[in-house]
Amino acid sequence: MGFEQIMVEVLKTLNLEFIFLIAAGVFIGLIVGALPGLTTTMGIALLTGITFKFSGHSAIALLMGLYVGGVSGGSLSAILVGIPGTPANASSIQDGFPLAMAGKAYQAITISRMASIIGTVFGIGCLAFLTPLLTELALKFTSAEFFLIGLFGVLISGALTGGDIALKGWVAGIFGLAIGMVGTDELTAWQRMTFGSPELFGGIPFIPIMIGFFGIPQVIEALSDEQDVLVAVLDKTKVKMRDILKYWWVALRSGLIGVGVGIIPGVGEDVASWTSYGVAKKSSRHPEEYGKGSIEGLVAAETADNSCIGGAIIPLLSLGIPGSPPAAVMLGAFLIHGVRPGPMLSFEFPAFTYQAVSWLLVATIFMRFFAMWLAKPMQKILQIKNAILMPIVTVFCAIGAYSLDIRFIDIALVFIAGILGLLFKEGKYPAAPLVLGIVLGPLVDTNFRRALKASGGDFSIFFTRPVSLILVISIVLLILGQLGVFGMIRSWFKKSKPAAA
Amino acid sequence: MDESKVRLRALDLFMGLGFLAVGAFVVYDGFLAFYATQMATVERSSNPGVTSIFIGGLMGLLGLVIAAIGLLGSLHPLRIARQAVSETLQSKAFYRGAIALAGIAVYFFVFWDRIPYAISTFLFLAGMMTIFKAGAWWKIGIISGGTVAVVWYVFGVLAMIPLP
Numbered sequence: 117m118g119f120e121q122i123m124v125e126v127l128k129t130l131n132l133e134f135i136f137l138i139a140a141g142v143f144i145g146l147i148v149g150a151l152p153g154l155t156t157t158m159g160i161a162l163l164t165g166i167t168f169k170f171s172g173h174s175a176i177a178l179l180m181g182l183y184v185g186g187v188s189g190g191s192l193s194a195i196l197v198g199i200p201g202t203p204a205n206a207s208s209i210q211d212g213f214p215l216a217m218a219g220k221a222y223q224a225i226t227i228s229r230m231a232s233i234i235g236t237v238f239g240i241g242c243l244a245f246l247t248p249l250l251t252e253l254a255l256k257f258t259s260a261e262f263f264l265i266g267l268f269g270v271l272i273s274g275a276l277t278g279g280d281i282a283l284k285g286w287v288a289g290i291f292g293l294a295i296g297m298v299g300t301d302e303l304t305a306w307q308r309m310t311f312g313s314p315e316l317f318g319g320i321p322f323i324p325i326m327i328g329f330f331g332i333p334q335v336i337e338a339l340s341d342e343q344d345v346l347v348a349v350l351d352k353t354k355v356k357m358r359d360i361l362k363y364w365w366v367a368l369r370s371g372l373i374g375v376g377v378g379i380i381p382g383v384g385e386d387v388a389s390w391t392s393y394g395v396a397k398k399s400s401r402h403p404e405e406y407g408k409g410s411i412e413g414l415v416a417a418e419t420a421d422n423s424c425i426g427g428a429i430i431p432l433l434s435l436g437i438p439g440s441p442p443a444a445v446m447l448g449a450f451l452i453h454g455v456r457p458g459p460m461l462s463f464e465f466p467a468f469t470y471q472a473v474s475w476l477l478v479a480t481i482f483m484r485f486f487a488m489w490l491a492k493p494m495q496k497i498l499q500i501k502n503a504i505l506m507p508i509v510t511v512f513c514a515i516g517a518y519s520l521d522i523r524f525i526d527i528a529l530v531f532i533a534g535i536l537g538l539l540f541k542e543g544k545y546p547a548a549p550l551v552l553g554i555v556l557g558p559l560v561d562t563n564f565r566r567a568l569k570a571s572g573g574d575f576s577i578f579f580t581r582p583v584s585l586i587l588v589i590s591i592v593l594l595i596l597g598q599l600g601v602f603g604m605i606r607s608w609f610k611k612s613k614p615a616a617a
Numbered sequence: 618m619d620e621s622k623v624r625l626r627a628l629d630l631f632m633g634l635g636f637l638a639v640g641a642f643v644v645y646d647g648f649l650a651f652y653a654t655q656m657a658t659v660e661r662s663s664n665p666g667v668t669s670i671f672i673g674g675l676m677g678l679l680g681l682v683i684a685a686i687g688l689l690g691s692l693h694p695l696r697i698a699r700q701a702v703s704e705t706l707q708s709k710a711f712y713r714g715a716i717a718l719a720g721i722a723v724y725f726f727v728f729w730d731r732i733p734y735a736i737s738t739f740l741f742l743a744g745m746m747t748i749f750k751a752g753a754w755w756k757i758g759i760i761s762g763g764t765v766a767v768v769w770y771v772f773g774v775l776a777m778i779p780l781p
Binding site for chain 1: 625628629632636639640642643646650653655656659660661662663664665667668669671672673675676679680682683686710711713714716717718720721722724725726729730738741742745746749750751752760764768771772776777778779780781
């Protein structure tokens, strides 16, 4: 497809209807993201129910708007009340909240907004540039590579988000893969783990599980806590773009970190912003200012989590593997609307990547204005009692899940997933690998067996192709690294050196 | 090791055993597929049981390791669990959480599909807001009624979703 044709296709999906939908998505995203307890992932899952009757492209444009708005919106509550609206903005509290407490809340919001814009635009640029390259590469992949990429994604996501013990991230991911495998097998029509229930023959629906897993624990947690929040007062300080551009190097480095983390399957914005914050603090000339209202720290955190949006969409569009939990839910929405991401997307919808780029750019423009306009009303909204907000969220959880297929089982699944989410939270098991596992379950399963079938049951197919071999080595190194084998070897060498001397 | 970590390890033991049990079930389901008569004509390498056994086995193994870490980290998991449960049962937050969960369960499993949407949702919202002291009764009534109307309009009218 030539440049002109691509531009025609892009302009077709930039009419008033799309612009209105993107604006609505950003607006909803900013509110969802800003309200502690409502995450971007959950917002996308809930909104997918409403978009069921929309055309595929318009629904995706709306959800992309919500993605951009949600990640940015989280910083509003992080700065104003010291509670991150989404996990992605937890690092923004470190310097955003102290700035607000020092009477510079508006300044902090403006800085974080500008950093968000820089980050989002940087991520979008990488999306436009890298997606076609990765798609080109992915077209050469066989089932063996897709299986290994899926498995590697689940394992690395588990390792990077595991927190307490890496094994917890892995088991969460593998558990997700098992959930993703429930239903009628694509290759043989055998029914797996359906307990004979016809409602499970089509598999466990992803959206109700996500709504329950993220929504119900937040509702329970918020209602368990009697405390209401203290909101910072807004000042009238003016901040100019050149004040931020003083930190251009921090912004660039954070943008790169955000995109890099975004491309890694299932890791997401929170890891990106913490990594970037850590790197910025380590290399700063004034590390002592971090955590006390450092503008540099705020720029690092906000640029990275927003550039991660573009980064997370790169593997989603080119490989069909999401780079973050919100992107994973978006994959579910893509499939519901008949858009199958992956290398074949460039044949089915050749202009899709550029359409997505244009939607994200429009969303960034709306985010810039809405976030500033919403700063004042958000002060009031953030004071809404949990006792009012959370029952309303529960109703949305139920309706959002029910509206997909009009089945009672989806409501039951929301509840079961909610209990599971509570257990995971209590046991410090990360959610991201589970989400990725559920999404990648069918991909890992079918590609594993397709590869074995192609090789006549010979496992060497996973080692003899160059990309497969690299992936296998990466998986082995990842496992050994997480089990502390390299640390043991290092300490053994250190001990043996003085002995030899 | 501090007390919260010891408690987390005790929980790890039980959750690890849970993952082991789920993994064992997935492996069992894989073997069912592997030896099913309907699958006799399917090549072994394409049998769905292959992935089930692989994934289930891996989950079981990881569950076992987590359980072992939990056992070693907590040393007396049953005693710690008993203590944690009795402390939790005394906390106000637990009761608030339990009431919230019970309210949601009633809305989902008793009201949904049995009582028309507008009535069930109004009852749920007003009930929860009253229990958790959201404000004066008339405020609760207005907010609950308003929410029911907005949700009905957005989902029932605009998105044309047949609400119960």
